[in-house]
Amino acid sequence: MNMPNLTLMESPSHSLSKPLQGFFNGTRSTLRRIHGILIERSWLLISGMLALMALSNPCVAQSLDQVLEEIGVTGSVLDAPPFDVIVVTAEHGGKSVQVNLLDLPDRKVPSSPKPAEKLRCVLNLFPGRLYEIQWKDISKIILWEELVLDRAKKLLANKDYAEAFEHLVYLRDNYPQSSNVQTLHQEFLFSSARDMASSGDLPHTLAALEELQRRFPNFRTEDVQTAISSVAAKLIDDLFARNELGVARSMILRLDKEYPGKLPMVAKAKSRFQELAETYRKSATEFRQAGDYGRARQAAVRMLEIEPELEGGKEFLNELIKEFPLVRVGVFQRASKPDTAALADWPAFRLGQLTSTPVFSFRNTGPEGGIYQFSYGNAVHSDDRMQLDLTLQNVDSSTVPDSLFLSQALLQRANIGHPLYVPGWASIFESVSVLGPERLRIRLRQPHVLPQAMMQWQLPKQGEQSFVRTIYQLKSEEDNRKRFEWIGESDAADFQPREIQEVYYEDPNQAINDLLKGELEFIDRLFPADARRLGGYRYIKTEPYALPMVHMLVPRGKGPFFEDREFRRALLYAINRSAILSDEILGGKPSPVDRLISGPFPAGASETDALAYAYNLSVEEPPYDPRTATVLVMLSQANQTSRAAKRKEPAPKLPVIRLGVPNFEAARVAGQAILQAWKIIGVDGKLVVYDELPRLEDDSIDILYMSAALWEPVTDAERLFGVGGPAETNNQYIVQALGKLNAARNWREVREGCQDLHALVAAHLPVLPLWQVSETFAYRTEIQGVAKRPIGLYQDVQKWRIQVR
Structure with missing residues (x-):
């Protein structure tokens, strides 16, 4: 051969x-x-x-x-x-x-x-x-490309579509001139679409058919378009069955644009949308005639979601809004009582802003402490900080007290035997003088930088007379919805909300979907990742609140381990605070305000932030050190065993910690991560979700996860650690530091007192500091007049207007 x-x-x-x-x-x-x-x-x-x-x-x-x-x-x-x-x-x-x-x-x-x-x-x-x-x-x-093409044919014959597609893409990108590639691609798309349709995978079937039509418009055009129409019709039926009408409409609009007049199902679907929109218009009309404007608004919004171009639809909604402007707010925590000075009760603060009138209200931070507004007139703090002159305006109004009634309320809160007694106020109050029906003067025991901060409480009724100066009051409460009606002294302006509804949601995703669909106008508090996602919609705005919330753990358990400082330190060292904050809560996207803290007070956005006057920068942040935490747990066990032996008692066992967290997604997520961290060092626990802040005597939890609004540390420190506070302590060093702070006569002494207290808290751990986080709300763009970076959602609610489109 x-x-x-x-x-x-x-x-x-x-x-x-x-x-x-x-x-x-x-x-x-x-x-x-x-x-x-x-x-x-x-x-x-x-x-x-x-x-x-x-x-x-x-x-x-x-x-x-x-x-x-x-x-x-x-x-x-x-x-x-x-x-x-x-x-x-x-x-x-x-x-x-x-x-x-x-x-x-x-x-x-x-x-x-x-x-x-x-x-x-x-x-x-x-x-x-x-x-x-x-x-x-x-x-x-x-040739190489012939080998690849042959393998692609065999894979297609065996219905191995994933591998076949990989080979086809390779040939398309590297050897587009190769013979039979186009023919095989056509066969691939048609065969895969046929098999996916047989298996019920309609979305992928439609995608394959549309890809076939786009790439090879001359390939069996009529058959392919008939198949697209048939599959799309089934998908629309499924979307209607799941009530995802917005998705269905977007799909129809797209198909009509890409295949004008060529898909029979498009005309049928449009007719179906028209009929359904008319049904909602009829329902809205019936609700409107019955005076149920809330349901009428829901039906009208749904009508336009289904068919935005419905003849007369927008005019109908505009008339409805003008006739009865309504705003719906999605909330995740129910409020039991209003309190604009609530330290660790987000829903109480929200409700307080809407329905209560404190004597003084916190408006924002200033160069030295907070800025406060006297709700009934003008207030002047003397240069020596020893007295406060109050001038009442419009005392003839039913919502404004006279000076005598106000002076009695001030005396009551300084009287130790009165039910309304406030220890902090009593410690600085000396006397009050009535200088006439519209004027009174408050004398203090010693100079105080912000006595206004001690008067963020609401006046009691005088007989049937209430001194609430808000423009909304609770009208009704049913199921998961609270209705607040307009009670302003004059009629509401055009398009000013006559009713505000708070709608309670357990599922944040449902609330977000309702906001997107127009069944809500606001969501009062968002998980950070949700806030970023909503910011991408042109008809949704997200707005951060002005001040961050401080998150901490408050030990409340009565057993010996909770009284042991080293055990509390072990719990703190075991928590990877940085990872939980960055990954679990913020999703890797922190703002300058979102950061770890080493004490109970906010650190602000920077060292120069006026809010940070109480923060001690010399105190190091607690480390993440699970090994040391494990050693501290063992040391605490040994100490408890030794003490029990001296008392001839059995050694106490490590507790199963009941961690109480507020019923809010970010807190629940953080709580689960904290329990996992404790488990690593041998301490078991379970999550207890609460709707209302547990009282001190509540023995259902051992450690409280608390999100606190500590925006005025000079007075909030006493409200936090003092008698009746959520973190009440009898630690002698903390008690002495509170006394020193209360005696501060100027801002230098205030800053020194707060920062000394910060250092003592880091040493003795009456609370375990975690982080500070900025909060965000979202609203639809048709709502105008919403405050920029407000303290709370309802700040300047009187400026809200619903813009007609």
Whole structure:
């Protein structure tokens, strides 16, 4: 049997070319010195093996799979570097040789090359050597792209669509000129769509059919469009059944734009939307006639969601809004009572802003402490900080007390035997003088920088007379909805809300969906990741509140371990506060305000932030150190065992900590992460979710997760740690520091007192500081007049207007 003649080409530095005769026979007579080096023995062995294979195998036509098997390529061809295959003639054994990609014009094999001409190639066995072979010795050339295409066909036949698609994409991106790629792509899309439809995977079926129509518009156009129409109709039916009408409408609009007049289902779906929108308009009209404007508004919004271009639809909604402007607020925590000075009760503060009138209200931070507004007139604090002059305005109004009644209320809160007694107020109050029906003067025992902060309480009724100056009051409460009606002294202006409804949600996602659909106008408090997501909608605005909330853990358990400072420190060191804040709560996107803290007071957004006057920067943040935490737990156990032995009592066991968290998503997420951290150091626990802040005597929790509005540390410190405070303590060092702070006469002494207290809290841990977090609310853009960076949601609620579109 004759062997093909392959000639080894020398490198450019050599001019001589030498034929390498009998490439496949493996005899020593074929050897030549190449570049002065004798061909290695391994090549002799390979050559001999190939010669024996050529002699022993008859020359038969091979499939591509057999060719790949012959050259030793298994698995997916895409896993191997690209190569071509030269099949020599039957005369020379019909063997297949794997070579590097051939340099062919346009990657086309010549149809009738001259037999004497030679093809240059590089064998994969010898990547550094260039050979020539005469065309007369070549039976067939199999190109790399043909191998990939053949494998794609087989994968498609076996319905392995994922692998087939990978091969098709490769060919499309790298060999678009390859024959039959387009035809196979058409077959792939049609076959995969057919099979996905059979399995009920309608969304992917539609995607495959539309891809087929886009790429190959002339391929069975009528059949493909009929299939698109049929599948889309089934999808629309499913969306209607799930009440996802907004998604269904978007789909119809898209299909109508891309296939104008070509899909029969589009006209039917449009008619269906029209009929459903008319049904909602009828319902809205009936609710309107019955005076149920809330349900009428819901039906009208739904009507326009279904069919925005419904004839007369927008005018109907505008008339409804003007006739009875209504705002609905989604909330996640119910309020039991209003309290604008609530320290750790978010819903009470929210409700207080809407329905109560404190004597003084906190408006914002100033260069030295907070800015407070006297609700009934003007207030002047004397230069020596020893007295406060109050001037009442419009005392003839039923909502404004006279000076005598106000003075009695001030005395009551300084009387230790009165139910309304306030210890902090009593400690600074000396006397009150009535200077006339509209004026009174308060004398203090000692100078105080902010006595106004001690008077954020609401006046009691005088008989039937209430001194609430708000413009809304509670009208009714049913199921998960509270209604607040307009009670302003004059009629509400056009498009000013006559009613505000608070709608309680357990599921934040449902609240967000309702906001997007127009069934809510506000959500009062958002999980940070949700706030970022909603910020991407053009008709939704997100607004941060002005001041951050301080998050901390308050030990309340009565057992010996909770009284042990080292055990409390172990619990703090075990918590990876940075990871929980960044990953679990903020989703990796903190703002300058969101940060870890080392004490009970807010750190503000920077060192120069006026809010940060109480924060002690010299106190280091508690580390995350689970090893030390484990050691501290063991040390605490040893101490408790030793003390019990001295009392001849059984050693106490580690408690299963009941961690109480407010019913809000961010707190629940953080609570679960904290329990997992404690479990690592051998302390078990369980989560207890509360709707209202537990009282001190409540023994259902051992540690309280608290989110606190400590925006005026000079007075809030006493409200936090003092008698009746949520973190009440009898630690003598903390009590002495509170006394020193209460005696502060100027802002220098206030800052020193607060920062000393900060350091003592970090040392004794009556609370375990976690982090401060900014809060955000969201609202629809049709609501105008919403305050920028307000203290609370209902700040300046009297400016709200519903913009008609």
